[in-house]
Amino acid sequence: MHPAPSVIIFTSLSGIGFGLLFFLGLGLPAPTAWAAFVFFVIAYLLAVGGLLASTFHLGHPERFLKAFSQWRSSWLSREAWLSIAALITMAIYGAGLVFYGVAIAPLGWIGALLSIATIYATSMIYAQLKTVPRWNTPLTSLLFVVVALAGGALLSANINAAMMFLLATGVIQVAYWIGGDQALRKSGTTLGTATGLGKDGEVRAFEPPHTGTNYLLREFVHVVGRKHAAKLRIISLILMIGTPILALSLTFNHVTASIAVITHVAGVFVSRWLFFAQAEHVVGLYYGKR
Amino acid sequence: MTELPAQTNRKLGLVIDLDTCVGCHACVVSCKGWNTENYGAPLSDQSAYGANPSGTFLNRVHSYEIAPETGGVAQLIHFPKSCLHCEDAPCVTVCPTGASYKRLEDGIVLVNESDCIGCGLCAWACPYGAREMDTAEGVMKKCTLCVDRIYNENLPEEDRVPACVRTCPAGARHFGDFADPDSNVSQLSAERGGFDLMPEQCTKPVNKYLPPRPKDTMDEVDILAPLLAPVAQEPKGFMSWLDKTLENL
Ligand code: SF4
Ligand code: SF4
Ligand code: SF4
Numbered sequence: 001m002h003p004a005p006s007v008i009i010f011t012s013l014s015g016i017g018f019g020l021l022f023f024l025g026l027g028l029p030a031p032t033a034w035a036a037f038v039f040f041v042i043a044y045l046l047a048v049g050g051l052l053a054s055t056f057h058l059g060h061p062e063r064f065l066k067a068f069s070q071w072r073s074s075w076l077s078r079e080a081w082l083s084i085a086a087l088i089t090m091a092i093y094g095a096g097l098v099f100y101g102v103a104i105a106p107l108g109w110i111g112a113l114l115s116i117a118t119i120y121a122t123s124m125i126y127a128q129l130k131t132v133p134r135w136n137t138p139l140t141s142l143l144f145v146v147v148a149l150a151g152g153a154l155l156s157a158n159i160n161a162a163m164m165f166l167l168a169t170g171v172i173q174v175a176y177w178i179g180g181d182q183a184l185r186k187s188g189t190t191l192g193t194a195t196g197l198g199k200d201g202e203v204r205a206f207e208p209p210h211t212g213t214n215y216l217l218r219e220f221v222h223v224v225g226r227k228h229a230a231k232l233r234i235i236s237l238i239l240m241i242g243t244p245i246l247a248l249s250l251t252f253n254h255v256t257a258s259i260a261v262i263t264h265v266a267g268v269f270v271s272r273w274l275f276f277a278q279a280e281h282v283v284g285l286y287y288g289k290r
Numbered sequence: 291m292t293e294l295p296a297q298t299n300r301k302l303g304l305v306i307d308l309d310t311c312v313g314c315h316a317c318v319v320s321c322k323g324w325n326t327e328n329y330g331a332p333l334s335d336q337s338a339y340g341a342n343p344s345g346t347f348l349n350r351v352h353s354y355e356i357a358p359e360t361g362g363v364a365q366l367i368h369f370p371k372s373c374l375h376c377e378d379a380p381c382v383t384v385c386p387t388g389a390s391y392k393r394l395e396d397g398i399v400l401v402n403e404s405d406c407i408g409c410g411l412c413a414w415a416c417p418y419g420a421r422e423m424d425t426a427e428g429v430m431k432k433c434t435l436c437v438d439r440i441y442n443e444n445l446p447e448e449d450r451v452p453a454c455v456r457t458c459p460a461g462a463r464h465f466g467d468f469a470d471p472d473s474n475v476s477q478l479s480a481e482r483g484g485f486d487l488m489p490e491q492c493t494k495p496v497n498k499y500l501p502p503r504p505k506d507t508m509d510e511v512d513i514l515a516p517l518l519a520p521v522a523q524e525p526k527g528f529m530s531w532l533d534k535t536l537e538n539l
Pocket of ligand 1: 372373374375379380381382399418419420421432493
């Protein structure tokens, strides 16, 4: 799949933003007045900024309201509803903290739940697709949720939770990669089944339909850059998990915390880039590619 | 609503005969022509006469080579591909806006272009590459089964079939109702063993493909062959020396 920067930025940043809202909703921490204001502004910048970035790849962003209509069947529509519900609930909860210094706990819990549900809905947009075998696994959702929780824990300075979720991210990320490398083969889809000609012998793509490129090839067949995948995986693990854990286990102050957050986010970007760049859409088979 | 109908009254679709398709791309051209001038946004081209031409098509013809495992004659198959109007169309259920839908009356899968936000998710969900986002319009385009021809009473009766079917000089594309077991397409598909593309994706395509017939092999009848025994396999004399020298260079 084509690793569109807008989608990589959206899924990474909004994930972390909703992760932070999750911890704020649980009252971990429950700051008041200015401190609360700063926490909520950061969370909303990330969550809303990510959502806005995602509209850049729409052909008609001005019609986005229509995307709320199909929540009964579409995960994209559900994501739209859940994100708005989470943002509104947490805004009311945040206003209580900032202006009145009170934490309306049940509202916070609902907001936390909605934040997690939003991340899950985002992940299901990818995990539901049978056409991309690498994504079509529950590990995709698990990974999205755990990464968001790790980022949220880091930003909300819940050190123990951060350590735990960072380690979990590492384990799930590696499992996702190992499983993913087998996924296309295990899906059973080949050029033989795609053309239905496989029972007669070995099928080879002889000529593409056009000499030039097209939407399908641009969107679904991204093979450049995959050759550095192994190196990028290691870089991503070091940045996303290794450095933050190291920084946090040394001492906790503003410098180490900043290093942990910045390297973590950079690592998440690399991981998300790989998530798209390495994903093989079965339509590539028709073009003799994967 | 982008929920799928439990079942449709009719199942209109195509049978594509891989045995007779000659790969002339006439259906590609007629499809582009008809659908640019009629229903919905035109199918745009980008830099059509430039160095990297690219454009939107609802129907494309690939070519594949089959090398039989038993060592028979290799075959070249031309392979037209347009939307298969799947019964369990994943492209419809993922659509957040309701722009994509499957018609209850005839099973045609369509896009309501004025509702489409151009998110592209339906194209991601289609295993066959049957949907293309138009670069100029920012909306999703797909085969309409020429819905604006098949019911069009302004056209002469013989033209009330999809443009690609009407055009095909080899008669490789057939249009009809698969819900009716006596229809031309149902009969043809039953007779010739029509099959689904990527059945493992569970999309239940309506369109069927007919397999190519195997090529026959010619018996060796050359009476002069024994007289033409192959000449020296291994080079000798000067040629042999040259061969070795070149090898050693
Ligand atoms: S071929 Fe693709 S676009 Fe057409 S109905 Fe099936 S899944 Fe949808
Ligand atoms: S591109 Fe248009 S038709 Fe396709 S899923 Fe998005 S809104 Fe629906
Ligand atoms: S039925 Fe019409 S829209 Fe579909 S491939 Fe044929 S000509 Fe194109």
